[in-house]
Amino acid sequence: MSALWTSSEIAAATGGTASGAFAVSGVTFDSREVGRGDLFLALKGEATDGHRFLDQAFTQGAAGAVVSADTPHAHVRVADTMAALEDLGRASRARMQGRVIGVTGSVGKTGTKEALFAALDRPEPGRAHRSVKSYNNHTGVPLSLARMPRETRFGVFEMGMNHAGELAALTQIVRPHVAIVTAIAPAHTEFFRDESAIADAKGEIFQGLESGGTAIVPFDSPHRDRLIAAAQPHAAxxxxxxxxxxxDVRAIETMRTRTGGTFVTARLGERELSFTLSQPGEHWVANAMAILAAVDAVGSDLELAGLALAEMGGLPGRGARFLAKVDGGEALVIDESYNANPASMRATLAVLRAEPADARRIVLLGEMRELGAESDAYHAALADPIRAAGVSRAILVGEGMAALAKALEGQIDFVHVPDAASARASLESMLAPGDAVLVKGSNAVGLASVVASLAGRG
Structure with a gap:
């Protein structure tokens, strides 16, 4: 494998000036993540300035830096390091000769991105690349592009947004050959007049499609026709x-497996494919159809994609499962702690409903953020799916959960606590052998700390 970037390539891409010859094997703008051989981008933010951490970055093994100020370290100097990051992302995309897939949606985009990466990497190990974590914004997307090896055959990039116009800008950098919208649901509604406006903002992803590109749209969405209309001017x-x-790509038969996954028979035009999907839940079946559509669109191997979907484990914060030790035995923990909106809450509660708990079904639910004026109504509406899931006890976290607490009064046993620390204490005091507990809430609530505590029980 060749170097990811040489100093001359970085200078050419950014319009900067190199202090000398060097080569790098990775790219980061977080000094805490710098490893040997990395390029460190000294970004200037509202709270801090990456130039303050140059010495630390090189102590940790950085091979070079992109800077906008004097430094004795190996570097490429530019006028604006944030603009340089975008330029490096564009240059990486320009030199890549493979196929690029962009993924967005209100729910399911990170899981779909990860599963799609696994499906494309299975037939050609080491030739697929994807954005890590949820690096899907104005810094994460160009960083993920800049990290893409030049020999990449398939690139998969997640794109997110909080406001109209953000996806339009990101998709012009990614320039996908295939663009997927997973689903439209209430998320960031504080910034949109209604769900149709969210669909319009998600539909911006199609504006960056390469000539001859494919748009992949959720058939069952009430916004299907709106998304199709957004795609038509740009998609072949x-x-x-x-x-x-x-x-066009449909699950025609599904059956829950003994391990909690789903055996699926899918139809793609005149073809049929049967495979086992390791992830539980109807929402994952739908996402798998989007994955198959994308694999087919870029000409990869559908059968091996099916094997990859069978082999996938749960993602931390997005469906990972483990057994936590409790007095006298173990309890199942379903980790959905990364984020939450009304649609994903309902979907994961449906997964819990199908879980054959030996004892009780328990939910630890954090408030959902950025829901605007309808926040109370969205929270209260979770009462029905909680009851339908057969939940015995609920722990509700955060001020925003007050409306749900009121809706559940007299229905099930629950406690309403102010923060993650209080939730952790409540949950750990009540867990018993055979319990199944779902942990889910907006990331800012901090429920990942509760999951970490349960996972660390010796």
Whole structure:
């Protein structure tokens, strides 16, 4: 494998001036993540300035830096380091000769991105690349592009947004050959007049499609026609996916497996494919159809994609499962702690409902953020799916959960606590052998700390 970037390539991409010859094997703008051989981008933010951490970065093994101020370390000097990051992302995309897939949606985009990466990496190990974690914003997307090896055959990039216009800018950097919208649901509604406006903002992803590109649209969404209309000026081909009759890529048969996954038979035009999906839940079946549509669109191997979907484990914060030790035995923990909105809450509660708990089903739910004026209504509406899931006890976290607490009064046993620390104490005091507990909430609530505590029980 060749170097990821040489100093001359960095200078050419950014319009900067190199202090000398060097080569790097990785890229980061977080000094805490710098490893041997990395390029450190000294970004200036509202709270701090990356130039303050140059010595630390080189002590940790950085091979070079992108800077906008004097430094004795090996560097490329530019006028604006943030603009340089974007330039480096564009240059990486320009030199890449493979196929690029962009993924967005209100729910399911990170899981879909990870599963799609696994499906594309299975037939050609080491030739697929994807954005890590949830690096899906104006800094994360160009960073993920800049990290892409030049020999990459398939690149998968997650794109997110909080406001209209943000995806339009990101997709012009990514320039996907295939663009997926997983689903439209209430998320960041504080910044949008209604769900249709969210669909319009998500539909911006199609504006960056390369000539001859494919748009992949959720068939079962009430916003399907709106998304198709957004795609039509930019896509040579529009493919719908889902569970409903009429979808181009459709799950025609599903059956829950003994291990909690789903055996699926999918139809793609005249072809059929049967495979086991390791992730539980109907929402994952729908996402798998989008994944198959994308694999097919870029000409990769569908059968091996099916094997990859069978082999996938749960993602931390997004469906990972483990057994936590409790007095007298173990309890199942379903970790959905990374984020939450009304649609993903309902979907994961449905997964819990299907879980054969030996004792009780327990939920630890954090408030959902950025829901605007309808926040109370969205929270209160979770009462029905909680009851339908057969929940015995609930721990509700945060001020925003007051409306749900009121809706659950007299229905099930619950406690309403102010923060993650209080939630952790409540949960650990009540867990018993055979319990199944779902942990889910907006990331800012901090429920990942509760999961970490349970995972660390010796």
């Amino acid at each position: 081909r529009i493919v719908t996916f889902g569970l409903g009759e009429g979808a």
